[in-house]
Amino acid sequence: GIQVEQxxxxxxLQEGANSTLRCNFSDSxxxxxxxHQNPWGQLINLFYIPSxxxxxxxxxxxxxxxxxxxxxxxxxxxxxxxxxxxxAVASGTYKYIFGTGTRLKVLA
Amino acid sequence: xxGVMQNPRHxxxxxxxxxxxxxxxxxxxxxxxxxRQLPEEGLKFMVYLQKENIIDxxxxxxxxxxxxxPKEGPSILRIQQVVRGDSAAYFCASSRAEQGLAFFGQxxxxxVV
Numbered sequence: 001g002i003q004v005e006q007x008x009x010x011x012x013l014q015e016g017a018n019s020t021l022r023c024n025f026s027d028s029x030x031x032x033x034x035x036h037q038n039p040w041g042q043l044i045n046l047f048y049i050p051s052x053x054x055x056x057x058x059x060x061x062x063x064x065x066x067x068x069x070x071x072x073x074x075x076x077x078x079x080x081x082x083x084x085x086x087x088a089v090a091s092g093t094y095k096y097i098f099g100t101g102t103r104l105k106v107l108a
Numbered sequence: 109x110x111g112v113m114q115n116p117r118h119x120x121x122x123x124x125x126x127x128x129x130x131x132x133x134x135x136x137x138x139x140x141x142x143x144r145q146l147p148e149e150g151l152k153f154m155v156y157l158q159k160e161n162i163i164d165x166x167x168x169x170x171x172x173x174x175x176x177x178p179k180e181g182p183s184i185l186r187i188q189q190v191v192r193g194d195s196a197a198y199f200c201a202s203s204r205a206e207q208g209l210a211f212f213g214q215x216x217x218x219x220v221v
Contacts (some may be wrong), residue, residue: 030207041197042214043151086150094141094206095164098150 002027002091006099013077013106021072021102023087031090032063034072037101038083046072046085077106110135112202112213113182120219127187127194129216133202140183141210142175145197157183190220 003026013019023034034046047054047061049070054061058077063070074081082105088096113132121127133140138159143151144167154167157177168175172190177183187194197217201210 031209033210035212041217043199043212045212048209088151090207092207094139094156094203094210095153095167096141096143096151096201096210098143098152100150 002029002089002097004087004089004097004099006085006087006102008102009100010103011105013104015077015079015106015108017077017106018073018075019077019104021074021085021087021104023070023072023089023099025068025070025087025089027091028065028068029089029091031096032070033088033096034061034070035086035088036081036083037086043086074104077104079106079108082106112200112211114198114200114213114216116216117214118217118219120221121190122221123191124189127190127218127220129185129187129198129200129218131183131185131200131202131213133183133200134211137202137204137211139203139206139208139210140177141201141203142183142185143199143201143212145199145215147196151199154185187218190218192220194218195220 005024036044051065084101087099142154145151155175156164172188197215199215201212203210
């Protein structure tokens with residue numbers, strides 16, 4: 001089956017810093033989403049981005065489907081950005097395969 | 109336009125009891141999916157249901173776990189005779205079409221004591 005790898009596994013930032021999270025996948029996909037799981041465990045959808053670039057406030061994402069990766073950019077990070085960021089992909093099916101996540105901690 | 113609603117948000121059960129987790133999909137969505145997140149792991153697919161039908165239960169443990177999505181009412185994930193290893197977060201998602209964009213609920217955290 002399709003493999004999803006996320007990097008880095010852990011990230012500690014000072015408030016105000018920028019960061020880039022990466023998601024590599026092993027096969028072509030028709031669905032890709034980025035999620036933020038906050039410290040209370042809630043799963044928040046950030047982007048639906050099987051290809052192209054999207055921006056929402058301080059967050060933006062780019063998926064290069066032909067090269068099988070997606071990037072999530074966080075600018076001017078805030079303590080509320082802390083949590084785990086998951087990339088999830090689906091390839092011609094309804095089953096989403098989740099990566100193991102990037103654990104982000106933003107320090108005040 | 110309410111999102112995917114799951115309840116309860118937190119559930120504590122003693123070993124051997126039954127756990128029932130409920131999921132109301134978004135309005136207009138007839139495809140429901142259940143995922144399980146064990147501690148420190150990503151979410152893993154369990155089961156896919158359409159109204160009154162189980163389409164794919166390849167991710168469900170063979171024993172003690174069952175799911176339904178009746179014609180009326182929410183989808184139910186049922187775990188009989190819970191054990192400590194069932195402690196996890198259970199997420200439900202719904203979509204309008206089979207390979208459409210899936211929206212995830214806030215999850216139910218099951219703790220078995």
